[in-house]
Amino acid sequence: MNLEIYAYKCRKCGQLHYPYRMMCKKCHNNEHNAFDPVPLPHKGKLLTFTRLQTLAADFSVPDIQLGIVELENGIRMLGQLQIAKPKSGMAVTGSVGVVRQMGYNTYHGMIFHEAK
Amino acid sequence: MREVYVIGIGITSFSRLEYPLSEIAAYPAMMAMRDCGIEKVDHLYVANMGASRVSGQTALASAVVDTLSLTPAGAEAIENGPASGASAIKQGFMAVASGLHDVVLVTGAERMREVNNLEATDFVATLTHPIAEYIYGTTLPSLAAMFTRLYMDKYGVTSRHLAMVAVKNHDNAMNNPFAHLHQPITLEGILDGPEALTNNPFVSDPLRFFDFCPVSDGAACVILASKEVADKVKRPRVRLAGVGQATDTHAVHEREEPTDLLAVRRAAEQAMKMAGIKPSDVDVAELHDAFTILEIVESEEVGFFKKGEGHLALEKGETRMGGKIPINPSGGLKAKGHPVGATGLGQAHEIVTQLRGEAKKRQVKDAKIGFTCNFGGFGNNVVCLTFMRED
Numbered sequence: 001m002n003l004e005i006y007a008y009k010c011r012k013c014g015q016l017h018y019p020y021r022m023m024c025k026k027c028h029n030n031e032h033n034a035f036d037p038v039p040l041p042h043k044g045k046l047l048t049f050t051r052l053q054t055l056a057a058d059f060s061v062p063d064i065q066l067g068i069v070e071l072e073n074g075i076r077m078l079g080q081l082q083i084a085k086p087k088s089g090m091a092v093t094g095s096v097g098v099v100r101q102m103g104y105n106t107y108h109g110m111i112f113h114e115a116k
Numbered sequence: 117m118r119e120v121y122v123i124g125i126g127i128t129s130f131s132r133l134e135y136p137l138s139e140i141a142a143y144p145a146m147m148a149m150r151d152c153g154i155e156k157v158d159h160l161y162v163a164n165m166g167a168s169r170v171s172g173q174t175a176l177a178s179a180v181v182d183t184l185s186l187t188p189a190g191a192e193a194i195e196n197g198p199a200s201g202a203s204a205i206k207q208g209f210m211a212v213a214s215g216l217h218d219v220v221l222v223t224g225a226e227r228m229r230e231v232n233n234l235e236a237t238d239f240v241a242t243l244t245h246p247i248a249e250y251i252y253g254t255t256l257p258s259l260a261a262m263f264t265r266l267y268m269d270k271y272g273v274t275s276r277h278l279a280m281v282a283v284k285n286h287d288n289a290m291n292n293p294f295a296h297l298h299q300p301i302t303l304e305g306i307l308d309g310p311e312a313l314t315n316n317p318f319v320s321d322p323l324r325f326f327d328f329c330p331v332s333d334g335a336a337c338v339i340l341a342s343k344e345v346a347d348k349v350k351r352p353r354v355r356l357a358g359v360g361q362a363t364d365t366h367a368v369h370e371r372e373e374p375t376d377l378l379a380v381r382r383a384a385e386q387a388m389k390m391a392g393i394k395p396s397d398v399d400v401a402e403l404h405d406a407f408t409i410l411e412i413v414e415s416e417e418v419g420f421f422k423k424g425e426g427h428l429a430l431e432k433g434e435t436r437m438g439g440k441i442p443i444n445p446s447g448g449l450k451a452k453g454h455p456v457g458a459t460g461l462g463q464a465h466e467i468v469t470q471l472r473g474e475a476k477k478r479q480v481k482d483a484k485i486g487f488t489c490n491f492g493g494f495g496n497n498v499v500c501l502t503f504m505r506e507d
Contacts, residue, residue, distance in 0.1 A: 018248065018370075019245060019247050019248035019367055019370075020247070047266065047374070048262040048263075048265045048266045048269075048374075049262065049265065050258050050261035050262050050265065050320045050321055050322075050323075051318070051320065051321050052253065052255065052257065052258040052261070052319075052320045053317075053318065053319055053320065054233070054234065054237055054255070054257065054319055054320070055234070055253055055255075056234060056237065056238035056241065056253065056255070057234045057235065057238065059253060064252075064253050066252060066253065066254060066258050066262065067262070068262055068368075068369045068374070076369040076370065076374075077248065077369060078248060078249055078252060078254060078367070078368075078369050079252065080252050080253070088265065088269055099251055099252050099253070100251050100252065100253060107251040109251055109252050
């Protein structure tokens with residue numbers, strides 16, 4: 001099963017939002033269920049990144065890489081990276097996987113790799 | 117709107133405090149009441165971020181008002197992340213300015229060292245976006261690191277500039293008896309020398325250990341009053357002349373220009389406009405340097421320097437004691453400490469002390485106008501305040 005992360009498109013003005021919000025940031029459409037979910041693209045450009053070495057106690061690894069990626073449709077998102085030598089501006093591709101395990105709760109998110 | 121004056125101030129050491137949170141909050145309140153000779157107040161605002169999560173205490177304001185034997189005065193807690201302190205001051209300002217109350221006590225307290233550093237970092241991280249940031253393991257240090265890399269790429273800020281902020285603020289804190297860190301540091305020790313990587317390891321690259329503020333317990337208090345009350349208090353007269361607040365997107369990646377801190381810019385504009393001043397009128401400022409990069413960027417966003425030139429002003433020494441606009445004479449969050457919910461009150465305490473001319477070795481000469489920037493979230497909720505000495 002291919003997992004997706006969704007942006008939300010305003011039914012009134014077409015504005016895309018990620019993450020989800022209740023009212024459109026462009027036209028302030030305040031109707032209930034005002035958005036259509038749209039899968040986020042998996043390709044994009046790495047804008048910035050870091051290797052974080054002080055993690056919350058629920059992580060069982062010594063460090064994680066985080067980055068902000070501008071996706072093909074212009075939406076930006078934060079994700080984890082699995083890239084040996086990240087560089088600002090490099091092309092990346094993402095897949096949805098487990099990014100955090102907190103007790104019995106498993107959280108999925110986007111994990112980016114260097115584009116081939 | 118009525119004019120609002122700061123008539124009394126108090127503060128604890130920012131360090132590790134082995135007392136119940138309600139007593140930590142009450143101690144500077146007692147000092148502030150002694151400072152101005154007031155024995156009763158109309159209302160209390162208690163700023164705090166982590167009482168329920170870190171200290172296991174809810175309804176903190178009820179505990180504080182009773183600890184101070186100030187019942188039946190009204191009391192409420194204000195939680196607005198790391199901007200809780202200045203938010204509470206703003207609430208107090210509105211209560212007095214509107215005529216609802218004549219004297220209000222605003223105290224802020226945090227006891228973060230009750231838990232270990234990892235838990236404290238995770239507690240603060242819960243202010244990030246729960247779905248788009250927090251689940252990935254995002255912490256405030258990691259957001260600051262990614263922001264720093266963007267700033268380095270765009271404006272030429274270097275690790276040396278960041279280290280210069282740390283050295284300056286550690287030096288300033290040496291003259292502040294309430295500061296958490298009384299530890300002078302050098303560029304040689306944290307950047308250039310052979311031991312630098314050991315002394316100053318990477319925490320979240322490009323940021324290193326000395327780019328971050330310590331995790332502190334602490335509390336501070338201001339008492340605000342109407343002109344009629346202030347006229348009877350025999351202390352140097354300081355007016356809270358301007359308040360400003362603005363918000364930005366919860367998730368940092370959504371911002372149109374990721375190197376802008378628009379909430380800082382907007383809150384500062386409001387606070388200065390209300391006071392009828394411009395950035396060049398400010399004599400002394402306390403900016404929210406939880407991370408060294410923030411002092412540089414906030415100094416631009418509040419209007420002291422042009423966008424992208426804060427690090428150049430730092431190089432010229434314009435932000436150090438004796439410079440054009442001394443920033444963080446207290447040591448800032450970087451060295452004075454950052455008890456999150458109390459930080460805005462700690463900043464106000466320092467500025468009022470400076471404007472009263474009572475800052476001793478760290479006194480900024482002839483300071484008449486002071487400014488604070490209390491930065492909540494990663495710039496998504498910011499409160500700025502302008503203070504003026506009136507003789």
